[in-house]
Amino acid sequence: MLRNRFVLAAALALAGGGLLAGCQKAPQASKEGREKTARKVLYWYDPMKPEVHFDHPGKSPFMDMELVPKYADEAAPRGGPAAPGATVELSPRAVSAAGVATAEVKPTALYREIRAVGTLGADETKLFHIAARVAGRLDRLYLNFTGEPVRRGAPIYAIYSPDLVASGREYTLALDNLARARAGGDAGYIESAESLVKASRARLALWGLDRDQIDRIASTRQTEVDLVVRSSTSGTVLEKKVVQGQYVMAGQDLYLLADLSNLWLSARIYEQELASVKVGQEAVATFAAYPGRQFRGRIRFIDPVLDPATRTAGVRIELPNAGGSLKPGMFANAELHVDLGRRLAIPQSAVLDTGVRQVVYVRQGPNRFAGREVRLGQKAGDLVEVVSGLTEGEQVVTSASFLIDSQSQLATGQSIQWGGASEVKKEQRPQ
Numbered sequence: 207m208l209r210n211r212f213v214l215a216a217a218l219a220l221a222g223g224g225l226l227a228g229c230q231k232a233p234q235a236s237k238e239g240r241e242k243t244a245r246k247v248l249y250w251y252d253p254m255k256p257e258v259h260f261d262h263p264g265k266s267p268f269m270d271m272e273l274v275p276k277y278a279d280e281a282a283p284r285g286g287p288a289a290p291g292a293t294v295e296l297s298p299r300a301v302s303a304a305g306v307a308t309a310e311v312k313p314t315a316l317y318r319e320i321r322a323v324g325t326l327g328a329d330e331t332k333l334f335h336i337a338a339r340v341a342g343r344l345d346r347l348y349l350n351f352t353g354e355p356v357r358r359g360a361p362i363y364a365i366y367s368p369d370l371v372a373s374g375r376e377y378t379l380a381l382d383n384l385a386r387a388r389a390g391g392d393a394g395y396i397e398s399a400e401s402l403v404k405a406s407r408a409r410l411a412l413w414g415l416d417r418d419q420i421d422r423i424a425s426t427r428q429t430e431v432d433l434v435v436r437s438s439t440s441g442t443v444l445e446k447k448v449v450q451g452q453y454v455m456a457g458q459d460l461y462l463l464a465d466l467s468n469l470w471l472s473a474r475i476y477e478q479e480l481a482s483v484k485v486g487q488e489a490v491a492t493f494a495a496y497p498g499r500q501f502r503g504r505i506r507f508i509d510p511v512l513d514p515a516t517r518t519a520g521v522r523i524e525l526p527n528a529g530g531s532l533k534p535g536m537f538a539n540a541e542l543h544v545d546l547g548r549r550l551a552i553p554q555s556a557v558l559d560t561g562v563r564q565v566v567y568v569r570q571g572p573n574r575f576a577g578r579e580v581r582l583g584q585k586a587g588d589l590v591e592v593v594s595g596l597t598e599g600e601q602v603v604t605s606a607s608f609l610i611d612s613q614s615q616l617a618t619g620q621s622i623q624w625g626g627a628s629e630v631k632k633e634q635r636p637q
Contacts, residue, residue, distance in 0.1 A: 306609075447460055474519070487505045
């Protein structure tokens with residue numbers, strides 16, 4: 207009996223101890239269950255391929271590794287339409303040490319500078335060929351070398367032409383005939399004589415005589431042996447093709463003159479910049495010969511055909527050259543100032559460009575930053591237009607973006623800026 211009582215007491219003691227231990231462990235198990243219930247799992251992923259998500263735990267089909275859960279409190283907020291990566295939170299000390307700087311997304315007046323290199327040339331609309339109007343011998347040249355200036359009305363050359371002398375004599379005979387007709391009083395004879403005088407005078411004009419020279423023949427009744435031909439325009443000799451004493455034929459080129467008061471600057475504009483270039487647009491040219499000086503002109507012509515080798519189109523800029531400072535053949539640097547208007551813009555330093563997409567980090571709190579994919583437009587100096595992905599008033603990180611991106615990679619297993627080989631594979635097409 208005593209032995210049975212001892213066994214019963216031992217059993218009760220063991221049962222009481224187990225119950226006490228169970229009571230002590232129950233709160234701890236309940237706490238762990240509450241923690242697991244509080245943290246919501248979004249998906250499971252392979253740490254070696256974090257871009258692939260699974261909706262259940264298990265082993266990875268890639269590396270035969272256990273899948274890791276991704277909790278909701280570790281991921282980026284799902285409210286933003288363009289938040290491709292996790293939100294990153296840094297300590298105040300890290301933000302200060304990294305020198306994180308931000309800029310406001312706001313409408314800004316954007317201006318774009320297009321630069322090109324070109325060469326000066328003569329205005330083709332102000333080139334003049336001086337040709338012999340009658341065959342003969344050049345007894346004298348008044349323009350003796352290339353580059354010599356000439357004014358309108360100044361003598362160019364003197365030519366002896368038997369045909370011209372004969373035409374002068376015909377004109378004097380026609381004048382004498384008209385005088386006799388008027389003295390006779392026959393109306394029909396007078397009309398015929400006047401017609402002959404007009405024809406002779408017109409022939410002299412066609413051969414290069416001006417009105418004063420023809421009137422001098424009429425007043426003196428003597429034909430000039432050497433006809434002095436005068437310039438019909440002002441300009442500079444670009445080419446001299448004859449020498450004194452040379453016999454020339456009618457229509458033969460003697461000189462090439464150019465009016466250099468306006469010059470053409472021929473430049474090349476790249477294909478991607480052509481949309482911003484218009485005829486009539488102002489351009490500024492600078493030359494190494496005149497440091498600090500700017501010469502302003504306007505675009506007068508844009509080539510309708512693109513050069514397939516250089517992917518550029520020619521642009522012709524007209525530059526005034528009243529003082530004669532500019533010389534054909536000079537090299538020039540041209541700048542075109544393009545007004546893009548007021549557009550939503552951010553600094554270019556805020557953009558992380560992978561070549562496939564562009565992302566920025568938006569400040570959501572004093573030390574909290576979220577990645578955002580954006581679409582960008584035209585560049586203007588240090589600014590770039592925002593087409594979509596950001597709204598006015600948001601703050602984007604302009605300095606230390608790479609540090610924040612590296613922290614995002616450590617937190618999520620994948621960089622928002624660069625998806626690694628997976629991003630490249632998505633862009634490849636099957637052969």
